[in-house]
Amino acid sequence: MTLPVALSGSDVIGQAKTGTGKTLGFGLPLLERVTVPADVEAGRARPEQLTDAPQALVVVPTRELCQQVTNDLLTAGKVRNVRVLSIYGGRAYEPQVEALKKGVDVVVGTPGRLLDLAGQKKLRLSAVKTLVLDEADEMLDLGFLPDVEKIIEALPAKRQTMLFSATMPGQVISLARRYMSQPTHIRATAPDDEGQTVANITQHIFRAHSLDKPELVTRILQADGRGLAMIFCRTKRTAADIADQLTRRGFAAGAVHGDLGQGAREQALRAFRNGKVDVLVCTDVAARGIDVEGVTHVINYQSPEDEKTYLHRIGRTGRAGASGTAVTLVDWDDIPRWQLINKALGLPFNDPEETYSTSEHLYELLGIPQGTTGVLPRAERTRAGLDAEEIEDLGETGGRGRGRGSRAGAAQQQPPREERPKRAPRRRRRTRGGVSVEGAGAEG
Template identity: 35%
Template sequence: MAENPTAGLTQEEDEEEVDYDSDGNPIAPTTKKIILPLPPIDHSEIDYPPFEKNFYIEHEELSSLTEAGVVELRKKLNLKVSGAVPPKPATSFAHFGFDEQLMHQIRKSEYTQPTPIQCQGVPIALGGRDMIGIAKTGSGKTAAFIWPMLVHIMDQKELEQGEGPIAVIVCPTRELCQQIHSECKRFGKVYGLRSVAVYGGGSMWEQAKALQEGAEIVVCTPGRLIDHVKKKATSLQRVTYLVFDEADRMFDMGFGTCEILVHLTSDLWSLTALLFSATFRKKIEKLARDILVDPIRVVQGDIGEANEDVTQIVEVLQSGQEKWGWLTRRLVEFTSAGSVLVFVTKKTNCEELATNLNQEGYSLGLLHGDMDQSERNKVIADFKKKNLPVLVATDVAARGLDIPSIRTVVNYDVARDIDTHTHRIGRTGRAGEKGVAYTLLTTKDTSFAGDLVRNLEGANQSVSKDLMDLAMQNPWFRKSRFKGGKGKKLNIGGGGLGYRERPGLGSEPTVSLALRLLA
């Protein structure tokens, strides 16, 4: 206090007051706070020791549960779960395998049985898998990431003088920050673990002092953590467990969560990362895709945006020449079910395919970017009226085309990226109607195959052996599968996120995560 007599009494100059609505939710400011980037760091020069992150052993009661029993149990718990090989939901604290110290504190805190999000989320986090948890406040998600976090921390090497935290929990507001910090202290004291709350409006000096003394857990708002890293009050090199809580609100409030990511630790492939959100909007999906590896998505309650009315079928063909035969053999069957939309990538391919189909006697419309608006409008109107049963189009039709009569989408050429693919297949399965989306891949599409596997798993769709075999031919997908690329360090500098060259594997293109997320 002698050094800083105003500690805790005044609002920091660089902080903005946050207003709250009648429900206590933060109101998004009209102008977003600009957070200057952190200094670049080259992780390839740092030797990160290996660590264990899978502590989950399936209880014998769960091992005997059949697949049908699991489906019924999730239905009873009102859970929608998708992703690669998710663990079975654990319905009892005994299933988690916690030691008596932690169980004593859980009982003392008056928990009688796990909530639905805890039933599914705790086994995922204990197993070291990445997770997207979509659940509203009051669902018990805080404990779902704190309990596995304690198990994770206790297995890591003890903090040495000057080292930063092992676990970082990022949230949008100081109130939520204090609330989570309180829970971390309550359960962390069982093992003598230290937690520090770092948020705007609190004293920088006091927070810095607590960080420098050492804490295994940091609960923070992103802007204030970035400030402390800049001032070298802490380091993120020991972080192996990362949580983003209420990520949708952080984006609404304009916080630069990506800045923490590009300065993070070791290796996002081996990090345990959990992202919680009340919604699953595009920005959340983009963040999730960049920081999570083979995540399991858990939706608790009647929220989320997964379209279960579209069935995706992927056909792996040996060459592009086989596509024509595949399409002409099935087009009559497709048109008998309803309107058909066929996507191709380039305008010239679009015209060529339309001409060939016309010559075969099919009635169809053509839509691409070089047509003037009146031509486009006429084609779309005829397609809507079902005067044209088939529409061959480029990606100008991928967004915004709302025609409930479309029963079949055919991706004759693969989309340029997985976002466009998602928009394409969304042209069917609208207004409660069922739809089917076919995607034609050739043996050259190894890179897209990996993205498609994750897209299908995220939508709870089946992945064929042919597709998985094709995806496994891609070194990046093969190494990252279930975080198999352990020890593959990130090489981050100047706010970009990229991968180092690995002998015999080449490298993936650098992704400027900060620019992409802030765009």
């Protein structure tokens, strides 16, 4: 639906459920408008139209989404050899600056690092013909809107702007009014799909006790036909704790949350995509746009903050026409919050059934074999695990290890204790009223 409008050069506001292919909805028109040497050779463009400055800019809210959009655009632009660069925090500046110097056609980035490099005059925005704001409502939630506005103000006035968002809060609409000219608003929904949730996701809501949740989760993870699974937590601490517990119980689990360095976050996501890890425990940072094939189960370990977060979390499964299962475990304290989400989405789960790891209905509803325990049998531990995935040295910024790499890297750079030169012991001088009193006692 967006392609004909976007290819004509008009401004577009695109709104669709998660997992419906928004990336290529803006990606293909954006790649078409970029002029590359292949176009000059084919006679579609003149040599003077070529430039090494970015011709298109995609702004995304999270680092994980930044990588994913970059990979999709690289795949789609491979035939014409379009140069796509991802720019985000948590990595060293130098490689990003070097790549910009060599010349790029499309930049995909998070607001903070984009502003940073534009402010240092390392990123030239004067040649940008197309701007895309992806997941605009999430940028609003994360407080990125002022940064986004500064970026937009640095761009040429004559350009195409495309804004994509699953939901349209008032501030996103006012952003569109201010910076877009006569945009076409496209909402993609199937005629028979009335609700806001994707129809091919089976949803289960259980009232669960927080002390029993780890046991519940381990049983759900042993359901028949489970492929990859994502577990969402509200806090970074819970995510780290659950990932550790699952690993101890024999599951191949990884974690993605804000307390991890960028290298560790990318290691976990790569291991998940490559199938070395089949359970990814994450905070809501990974609920946006992360598209991994074969995710059959999403478990909300803690009730989400609001209905938008719920939709994005469960939208990690049931993507591109596949079916999926979403299980939400609601604490007693969280029942009022869940009821608000339930009402907002028009779901039939106002009073979730009380459920424990031994409840018969749990086994029946989710297809868990009878006799399943909280530990994965040794015979089923077939995944390589997180350690099988290399961790990259990203030259991380932000105090995670000194200089380049991790703390371990910093420790390796120091000589062993025996080899270090011995320091002379410090001599202390006693003073009184600023006058040295060395040996004063002996004289008296």
